[in-house]
Amino acid sequence: MREKIILRCSECKNENYIGKNDKKSPKVEVKKYCSNCNKHELHKQKK
Numbered sequence: 001m002r003e004k005i006i007l008r009c010s011e012c013k014n015e016n017y018i019g020k021n022d023k024k025s026p027k028v029e030v031k032k033y034c035s036n037c038n039k040h041e042l043h044k045q046k047k
Contacts, residue, residue: 007043009034017043 007017014036028045
């Protein structure tokens with residue numbers, strides 16, 4: 001079953017993106033644009 005995940009910026013801790021992921025999948029780490037930092041930063045899945 002897929003669950004809702006929230007991606008959080010690793011620099012400013014702002015929650016920018018929402019997505020879906022399988023429960024058995026590993027934690028998501030993606031480099032995406034952060035509007036608070038005004039640059040591309042690493043976004044990690046919120047616990």
